[in-house]
Amino acid sequence: MNSLSSRREKTPAKASNDEILDIATRAFAAKGFEGARMDEIAKDANVNKxxxxxxxxxxxxxxxxxxxxIFTAKVKRxxxxxxxxxxxxxxxxxxxxILVDGDQPQxxxxxMLREIAGxxxxLPDDVLPLMGRIVGALRQTLEQGVKEGRFRPVNPFLVHMALVGACTFYAxxxxxxxxxxxxxxDGSALKTEMTLPDAAQAIADVLLNGVRKS
Amino acid sequence: MNSLSSRREKTPAKASNDEILDIATRAFAAKGFEGARMDEIAKDANVNKxxxxxxxxxxxxxxxxxxxxIFTAKVKRxxxxxxxxxxxxxxxxxxxxILVDGDQPQxxxxxMLREIAGxxxxLPDDVLPLMGRIVGALRQTLEQGVKEGRFRPVNPFLVHMALVGACTFYAxxxxxxxxxxxxxxDGSALKTEMTLPDAAQAIADVLLNGVRKS
DNA sequence: AACTGGTTTAACTGTTTGGTTAAATATATA
DNA sequence: TATATATTTAACCAAACAGTTAAACCAGTT
Incomplete structure (x- = not known):
């Protein structure tokens, strides 16, 4: 709505490297590594291949x-x-x-789902440490909860899988x-449209009930 | 180890239609729809394209x-x-x-993960009713538990996402x-190798604690 | 043995794909 | 302005791909 050439259907002017990554992220998420097309990404970015x-x-x-x-951003948050x-x-x-927020949580x-499936x-080696830090973040919290006597002793990685699996799957x-x-x-729970943050909270609640010491 | 020609690396003799589907399932699971190659499937099945x-x-x-x-088999079980x-x-x-059993649970x-991601x-229309019956199976159980006064009233679809998401993700x-x-x-929970059935039980336990009326 | 209908096959086709090239253009420096 | 360097581009390429074809093959039937 700013200048005339600001935004039509896709990116109107030649995209910056960062915008290229935006467009590539969208393509890889929608179609996977094998399905994404370099020609299409270049075209969408208004850049020669x-x-x-x-x-x-x-x-x-x-x-x-x-x-x-995307992993660096997630880990940072x-x-x-x-x-x-x-x-x-x-x-x-x-x-x-946080798992389901950010610019384009889906x-x-x-x-994530595609990488797990495949x-x-x-998956490049460089992202492994980032994934490790995500796992570590939750593990640390779960261990702290156990130490404080508020959580039952659980396999942290298993809870991690449940939380990340459920949230990403839902997203x-x-x-x-x-x-x-x-x-x-009509009236099926399938028809209920729930926002992503609400769903994440509900999932977290169920899991918290599951790990909380009674 | 039976007859000489029984089994070398892949399928030795021309594959039946059912064996072709086995091989195709493996290919689609490992590489996705876009990544799977018709030539390769035919070759692995020892059948001309x-x-x-x-x-x-x-x-x-x-x-x-x-x-x-695969969905029919899962629904049946x-x-x-x-x-x-x-x-x-x-x-x-x-x-x-059951979510994680069968011939090749992974x-x-x-x-499943790839279809959700994409x-x-x-996804052909014909499998939608099958997915609906999977959702329905769990929904019915959850509603029954609520009626029996043993489960808290929860959004059944959300629990479904959590259970299926966590189990398939883990698998x-x-x-x-x-x-x-x-x-x-060393000693990280990541290094613990847990069997799939055990993990599924642990996930179910956590979720059950989450939905159980206290 | 000759015919018939289902089945298999090697060879092929047209297109799409990731990736390259050499020339053109913009940008900076002297 | 002349020169060097960085960036963009249209055109191109070889390989890979899904899908086809026409001929060969095989099983049964008469």
Whole structure:
């Protein structure tokens, strides 16, 4: 709505490297590594394909740049939170909400789900430490809760899988859920549209009930 | 080890249609719809590509056949269980274990995760009712538990997402977990190798604690 | 043995794909 | 302004891909 040329359908002017990564992230999330097309990413970014290669590199390099960026952002938010929120239950709740927030939460979720499904076939080594820090953030919180006598002793990694699995799964399930819902009778829980933050909170609540010492 | 020609690396003799579907399932699970190659599937099945097309059809038809088969099998097992297990808590537990059992549980999980990630882009309409019946199976159990006064009233679909998300996520996370674990210090929970059924039980337990009326 | 209908196959096709090249253009420096 | 350097581009390429074709093959039937 600013200048005339500001925004039509896609990016109108030649995209910056950061905008290229935005567009590539969208493509990889929607279609996966194999399904995403370099030509299409270049076109959407209003950049010649050779420029894309000159600036960023080949498909692997582009994918690596995308993954590093989204995981770094996620880790940063999680660790900032860890430093400011003290209560262990609140930390779990905030952890869940951070998992599904950010610019395009479905994109992070979709990429995560695809990488898990593929056994990390395209996962660059550089993102492994970032994933480790995400796991570590939750583990630390769970251990603290146990030490404070508020959580039952649980396998932290298992809770991690449950929380991350449930949240990312939920974050991306919209389109399929709606198609299934169209076949279901009225009043089905499938037809309830829940916001992502609300769903994350509800999932965190159920899991907290599960780990809380009674 | 039986006859000389029984089994070398892959399928030695020309594969039956059912064996073709086995091989295609493996391919789609490992590489996704876009990543799987018709040439490779035909070769692995020891069948000419034209025969694959003659017998089954194009890539979409093959994918549809694969999805129908694995979802039908899963629904069948779930509904058989529903008819024989009465206790609602036990039903949830068995539900979780059925999610991760069968011939190749990782394959079902991987395909599920990929479809969720892609918004069901390649998901044929015919499998939607099957997914609906999976959701329905758990919903019915949860509602029964509420009616019996044993479960808190919860959004059944949300619990469904948590259970299916956590179990399928866990079922496929092995390769990545091991890579991350290699960077973690000794004694990390990441290094604990848990069998799939055990993990499913643990996840079901945590969720059950979450929905149980105290 | 000759015919018939289903089945398999090697070879092929047209297109899409990731990636490159060499020339053109913009930018900075002297 | 002349020169060097960085960036962009249209055109191109070889490989990979899903899908087809026409001929060969095989099983049964007469």
């Amino acid at each position: 050779a420029t894309l290669y000159y600036r960023i590199g080949d498909k692997d390099a582009l994918y690596e740049a995308v993954l590093k960026r 999680l660790e900032q939170m860890l430093a400011t929120v003290d209560d262990v239950e609140e930390r779990i709740r905030v952890f869940a909400s 994109q992070f979720s979709a990429i 056994g990390g076939d395209n 991306s399930n919209g389109p399929i859920r709606r198609r299934v819902a169209a076949l279901a009778p | 034209a025969t694959l097309y003659y017998r089954i059809g194009d890539k979409d038809a093959l994918y549809e056949a694969v999805l129908k088969r 779930l509904e058989q269980m529903l008819a024989t297990v009465d206790d609602v808590e036990e039903r949830i537990r068995v539900f979780a274990s 394959q079902f999980s991987a395909i 918004g069901g882009d390649n 496929s996370n092995g390769p990545i977990r091991r890579r991350v674990a290699a960077l973690a210090p």
